Amino acid sequence: MVEQVDIRSSDFSLRIHRPLPLLSGATLGHGDISVRRFPIPGRQQITNAALALVTAVVAGASTSAATKALENVKPLRRRMEILENMSTTILDDTVGNPASVAAIFETLRAFTARPVRIVYAIRGSRGITINASNAKALALGVAECAATLMVTTSEDAANERNRVTDAERDAVLEVLRSEGAPFQFEPTLKQAIKRTLQAAGRDDIVLLLGAQGMDRGAAIAREVLRDCGLRTAD
Template identity: 30%
Template sequence: MIKLSELPKYIEVIKYLNEKEIDIEGISYDSRRVKEGDLFVCIKGYKTDGHRYIPQAIENGAKAIIVEDIQDIFEIPQIQVKDSRKALSALSAIFYDYPSKDMKVIGITGTNGKTSTSFLANSILENHRLKTGLIGTIMVKYGDYLNPSILTTPESLDLQKYFYQMKKENVSHAIMEVSSSALELSRVADVDYDIVAFNNISREHIDVHGSFDEYFKVKSSLIKNVKENGWAVLNLDCPYSSSLINKTKGNVLTYGIKDKNGDLSIRDLDLSTGRGKFTVELSKSLIVGKTEYKPQNFRIELGVPGYHSIYNSLVAISIGLLCEVPISTIQEALSSFTGVERRFQFIYDEDFKIVDDHFANVGNIDVTMETLSLMDYSNIHLVYAIRGNRGVITNSENAETIAKWAKKLGIKGIIATKSISHVMEKDRVSNDEVRVFKEIMDREGITVYLYNELPHAIDHALTNVSSGDIILLAGCQGMDYGAQIALEALYKLRPDLNKEKLLGPLKNRIAGIA
């Protein structure tokens, strides 16, 4: 509980109307969730404006409001601020007594790999018997609590509440994905980070930020603002990530696959099975707390497939070292971790392989197809869910990248789908998005087998697959149900298969289960 009169100590107030001494029982930015005694914070969003819902908030019990625009018709206390999102973040941290300061918080940003890296790092910390919390695209998890996520990074009030609940559960290490929207909209402005990582950056979400330069500026703020005794983990193979080495107040740990000058690098890479095996070289002594890691080499065998998984694992290894986890524990955790749903996930690996991948953007497509190029296979059957409601430019860029790799990998035909019955209205594929995809494939001489429905596209692949082949289920929202459809269809074709084992990859799935 905090007193209304104390708020000007913590936030920059422009004007204060109808001053009263009130105890704030709670905070809300959603008028529907306001309870008696709450402070209602009016947020201006992309689609709506919280100021419109002040009457509903008052009806539900709000005793005071934070506004950007003064509302003269209301008699309850109003505190006017320049940026209500920043105010919400600051007040949320105060209300829950800065819970992130009582645990080691690890923030991971980048266009691609945030989710997989978070899960890999979490596996390492859990194997070291640390009590962890996880906040990201797929779920929020700590103790016995597990809930599917709505946002990659929750709104500041929800985020601080999660930290508060983690603190009560004695969580010592919290790992979170940090989206560019969360950084720009001040959702994480009052989080006390101990370790931050910048994986990579490519053209994504530019429609939100206006330009690539602005997108990078927002992303890089996580690294630039880390505290002096914190750590920044940076990728030397990404010029944007490596450009931040001298622009952070914190300590820096670098890694690379192609660039061998990092604190961590690799050699002797083997990706023939799809699952990476390689030697990590720690080039210099690393002292963290009471632990010293001397320069050394150690072998890693990943349980999760994908070329991109090597990059993600190097970040996870860095996080493990910075959390004083023994190298033997890191090795064991990475070999036993079998992956994150829809991140180059092997959902069938017998006479042929079925790979399920979140084929979101050019960066995702490049690393996925590069992994396939390093694997042993006979033919690749690419089932691609065209990305709906992303416009002609994004779909053009994706199509160009797919076509480039199709030629390299000998793919002469692509099975495409609009997934009409398996996407919501907001992800519906437009005629223009289909047109630009087909135009690029036609230009490159690649045959397109276009289906309206996802099951029909997957059936096409299953009826043409042979031993030694790979079926790649590729796409975002339109392919979320692909794994379930593919495995259930495969069982109908092959009832001799062990059904429980076959459907095992669907167990505990968050997305794409009917």
């Protein structure tokens, strides 16, 4: 049961409905195990944390030790990673398939009604099919949260193995158009991020979404904000 979700953390409880057998031969009685301020947002991440919690307890960890470990876990790089010390709230995530794209928007719906701006890097050298599917999921999410969307082929950041082909680019843009999703296109990642950050308001959430083509996104965002004098020291 998810009790509270915000931009930085989640409170949730795992309810044990019947005695849980432990490897030691003992059992854990029914009741709730509560985790406070789990530092990785998103229902998918909470589900993973709950599974890890059960596994640890069954293996012999105390519930207090297991919950403390989750409350102090370090967020994974580019998994709904919140970039710190920024004047604008920026979340960085690797989205490689339609399910992961949809999960991002599910998380957004859970914790915010703030304006959303997205920079999306097309997957390079992965084919038309996956890119078209990702674009459709992206279009649905953009419509749900009325986000602004900037699409890039990361020509300045992707290596040879991750170059976006013309066919992949065209497939993505055509799906977005056919789905009625408004977007802008920038071939370079730096310019796409720069334009998005310059347009962002104080209350906006900026999402850096994409696989290998967005790997340099966080570094570029920090550089742009520093150059524009927008990075905070908090």
